[in-house]
Amino acid sequence: MSDSAERAPLFEIFSSIQGEATHVGERHLFVRLAGCDLDCVFCDTPASRRIPEQARLFLPSGVRELPNPLSADDLVAAVAALDEESGPHHMISITGGEPLLFVPFLQAVLPRWRTRGGRILLETGGHRPDELAAVLGHIDVVMVDVKIASSAGIETSATVQRRFLGLASRVECTVKVVVSEATTTAEIESVASMVSEVAPQAPLILQPVSGAKFGPPTGAHALLLQRAAMRQHHDTRVIVQTHRILHLR
DSSP, X not given: OOTTTTEEOEEEEEEEEOOSGGGTTOEEEEEEEOOOSOOOTTOSOGGGGSOOSEEEEEETTEEEEEESSEEHHHHHHHHHHHHHHHOOOSEEEEESSOGGGXXXXXXXXXXXXXXXXXXXXXXXXXXXXXXXXHHGGGOSEEEEEEOOHHHHSOOOOHHHHHHHHHHHTTSEEEEEXXXXXXXXXXXXXXXXXXXXXXXXXXXXXXXXXXXXXXXXOOHHHHHHHHHHHHTTOSOEEEOOOHHHHTTOO
């Protein structure tokens, strides 16, 4: 593997609670890669779409800046330092941006964490099945963010989504869909039907949108969407972004 393949742009590395989906409330060590090939309206970290000159490592003792792109060795060292100062952690969460843009880099770092007993959660847009297949052996949990037009402003091909979910369901898999005041029962029923067919063991999380162009659903609307989804996929839950309530990263 070339040295360039073992480097990737990072946005930030920090310790916080997992604020979304089925592992909500756990203490995770977050590795946020920079760069994304999507442009979702609801994105809550739009700055991570761009590649900064310096990545930020948030330690209890202070913030360190690391020059981009980081080498695999530099990232492993940064994660070890943060784990020592802020740990223990339930899991390492790889997020973005879109982490699957950097498969060779992930292939270089993920096995090193797994051999030390670390569990890995991958948060992804769910639109790069070939790339997921290349790293799935090093992943414990896949959190798939299915895009719908009423909140993301974009939609991923149903064929691509189905292939991605089929792969993700080989490990622990959670499907998340951000919902807004404009989300329809037809949209949610379509997602729920796909999950039920392709990844029946995966919980479906309806996550009210926050801080975006579209407003969040009312409580009554969220219940309506959940009821519609449960007709197709029983394990459907409504979970808000807990870290936003606590004003955490």
